Every structure is written in C-alpha cells, then in structure tokens.
Amino acid sequence: MTSQRRGVLIVFEGLDRSGKSTQAKRLADFLNSQNEGSAVLQAFPERSEPFGQVIDRYLRREIDLSERALHLAFSANRWEKEQMIRDKIEQGIDVICDRYCYSGVAYSLAKGLDENWVRQSDIGLPRPDVVLFFEVSPEVARQRGGFGEERLETETIQQKVAKKMEELRADNWKSVNADGSYDDVELAVRKIYSEIDRTAPLTSLEK
Ligand code: TMP
Ligand code: MG
Structure with a gap:
C-alpha cells in the first residue's frame, strides 16, 4: 500500500468585497494547473444542495425564515458537504472553501443570537488547517x-x-492584507498555502 499525503482544508473568510472569492478560485486554479485534479473549490452557501436552495430563496427575498432557522440551514448546508470534504482530503485532494462556519457564527452573532447556541450546530465538522482572513x-x-x-x-x-x-481569530488563522493588487494578494495566499503542515491528521471542530 502506498501512503499518500492527505489534502488540506483551507478556508477563505472575510467581508464582502474583500476579494476572497476571487482568490479562492485563483488558488484552486493554480493548484490544478500544477497538478490536475489536486484541488476542489467549495463555496458556502452551496446553493445547489437542498438546504442551499432554501438559503438562496431566503437571500433573494422569496421566502422568510426566522433567524435561528436560517442559522441552522446554513449549518445543515455545511453538513451536506461534510462527507465530500473528508473523502477528498483522504484522497489527497485539497479542499478550498469560500466561507465556512466562521461566516455562520459571525453573521448570527451580529444578529444577537447566543454564542453557545450558535456554535453547537457546526461541532464535529472538519476543522480547517488554515483560515485565511481577508482584511480590507x-x-x-x-x-x-x-x-x-x-x-x-x-x-x-x-x-x-x-x-x-x-473576535473569532484563533491559532489556525492567518491575516491577508486584501488592499493590495489581485496579483500581490495571490502571491501572499500561495505563500501561506506552501507553509501548511499536513503531517498531522485532520481534526474536527470542538466546543
Ligand atoms: P455569498 O455572498 O458568499 O454567497 O454568501 C451569501 C450570504 O450568506 C452572505 O451575506 C454571508 C451569509 N452567510 C451567513 O449568514 N451564514 C453562513 O453560514 C454563510 C456561509 C454565509
Ligand atoms: Mg454575497
């Protein structure tokens, strides 16, 4: 049996207009240009999944949801992709997420929901190796x-x-100064990527 290195889970977080979606795509394209099939890009919300469709209709103002129901829908949408993420990483494929549970927590805290309640629904999801925090x-x-x-x-x-x-910053977070040109930011992102330690096993989000 050949032991192959695992993939990594990289999350891009930041405000709208910070350029995180552009850069998440650039990193995925770069990795695939080096080695076809070595990375997948996953945006959250993933609007093609059942819970994602509910979220999409809410965001486009077609339906209303209570704040807690919306929070759980965003979280359920991540669980819809949990097995895919774990499988790719085990197969040695990098998973690049455009937003993750940190958006879920930050948006719901901003609306005044209770922190302990808000964090519960994401416990057990794969914990990112690195969170790139885009600051603009x-x-x-x-x-x-x-x-x-x-x-x-x-x-x-x-x-x-x-x-x-x-306030959510933790030891696996890296700040990215997103004021620079797209090319400069892309290089900064690649540098952080190249420094990820993939020898330790993937862990899960804890309380
Ligand atoms: P998008 O613009 O990146 O598609 O995200 C749609 C909106 O959903 C955006 O305003 C951020 C918000 N959001 C949450 O409120 N909770 C979440 O868990 C996620 C992933 C996004
Ligand atoms: Mg948006």
Whole structure:
C-alpha cells in the first residue's frame, strides 16, 4: 500500500468585497494547473444542495425564515458537504472553501443570537488547517463598489460582522492584507498555502 499525503482544508473568510472569492478560485486554479485534479473549490452557501436552495430563496427575498432557522440551514448546508470534504482530503485532494462556519457564527452573532447556541450546530465538522482572513480597509472596500442586492449585504450588518469575525481569530488563522493588487494578494495566499503542515491528521471542530 502506498501512503499518500492527505489534502488540506483551507478556508477563505472575510467581508464582502474583500476579494476572497476571487482568490479562492485563483488558488484552486493554480493548484490544478500544477497538478490536475489536486484541488476542489467549495463555496458556502452551496446553493445547489437542498438546504442551499432554501438559503438562496431566503437571500433573494422569496421566502422568510426566522433567524435561528436560517442559522441552522446554513449549518445543515455545511453538513451536506461534510462527507465530500473528508473523502477528498483522504484522497489527497485539497479542499478550498469560500466561507465556512466562521461566516455562520459571525453573521448570527451580529444578529444577537447566543454564542453557545450558535456554535453547537457546526461541532464535529472538519476543522480547517488554515483560515485565511481577508482584511480590507473601508476605503478600498468602498472603491470596489457598493454591497450587493441580497439580504445581509448592508453596511450596518457588514460592520457588525467584521467586529465579530475579528473576535473569532484563533491559532489556525492567518491575516491577508486584501488592499493590495489581485496579483500581490495571490502571491501572499500561495505563500501561506506552501507553509501548511499536513503531517498531522485532520481534526474536527470542538466546543
Ligand atoms: P455569498 O455572498 O458568499 O454567497 O454568501 C451569501 C450570504 O450568506 C452572505 O451575506 C454571508 C451569509 N452567510 C451567513 O449568514 N451564514 C453562513 O453560514 C454563510 C456561509 C454565509
Ligand atoms: Mg454575497
């Protein structure tokens, strides 16, 4: 039996307009250009899954949900992808997530939900090897254009989320200065990627 190295779980988090989706895609494209099939990109919410469809309809204002029901739908949407993530990593494939449970926690805390309650539903999901925290100055965010049309994309909510996200920082978080050019940020992301230690086994999110 050949022992192959495992894949890594890399999460991109940050506010809207921080460039995280662009950079998550660039990293996946780069890794696949080096070695076809070596990385997959997974956005959350994943709107094609059953819970993702409910979330999508909420965000596009087609249906209403209570805050707690919405929180659980976002979390359930991650559980819809849990086995896929674990399987890829075991097969040596890197999983690059555009948002993860940190968005889930930060958005719900920003709405005033209880922290212990909010964290429960993600316990047991794979814990990222690294969380790239995209930090963009308000001036640069403004230059990149206003927030979008969907629910939650208002300046007030974004400011509260920024504050909560700041408080979630842990030892597996790396800050990325997202004010730079796309090319500079891409190089910074690749450097962090190259430093990930994949010798230890993947762990799960704990309380
Ligand atoms: P998107 O713009 O990255 O597709 O995300 C849609 C919105 O969903 C965005 O405003 C962030 C929010 N969100 C949550 O509130 N909780 C979550 O768990 C996730 C993944 C996203
Ligand atoms: Mg959005």
